[in-house]
Amino acid sequence: GQQLNQSPQSMFIQEGEDVSMNCTSSSIFNTWLWYKQEPGEGPVLLIALYKAGELTSNGRLTAQFGITRKDSFLNISASIPSDVGIYFCAGGTSYGKLTFGQGTILTVHP
């Protein structure tokens, strides 16, 4: 089946630093999405990407859909303590199914 490889598995950074994480797949996806999950909650959508090569920003977050449609990255600039959580990439099909990566655990030290 389809698998997404997300890296790094975890990150420990100081407040104010920039963060970069990425996701690769052996399969092509129509859509790439990035979610954030906090303890006891479901994933919340951060950014959705629909076209190969697309670069999209949402505040301090920037994500890109790879040209080959098999990868994506997420950058967070000037991290703050509330950025703490688990970040998931997900590849989407036209029928709605999402395949998730294993997640990147982000810890931000004040």
Added chain:
Amino acid sequence: EAGVAQSPRYKIIEKRQSVAFWCNPISGHATLYWYQQILGQGPKLLIQFQNNGVVDDSQLPKDRFSAERLKGVDSTLKIQPAKLEDSAVYLCASSLVPGAANYGYTFGSGTRLTVV
């Protein structure tokens, strides 16, 4: 708008017992999904409904898991009998139409199941 509602929030059962989870999607959302999230992993799709019909249940362990959405609104997911490896968070999500999933459908807070 109200979000996706799930209950219970937590459940602890012994192996071989039965358990059921309930989901109420966002009003008007025709597509409903159940995902299983094992600790330390990303969510995995179990079943997708379009109204009250099943679109995809290819990853549902049908020997013990069942799900229904009889009136095209609420849904229940049942496990009978439960195994230790079923311990996970069960997430429900909904979207207006299947393609709208590409816009990132809305997840509920999940039910955390512990099988002992």
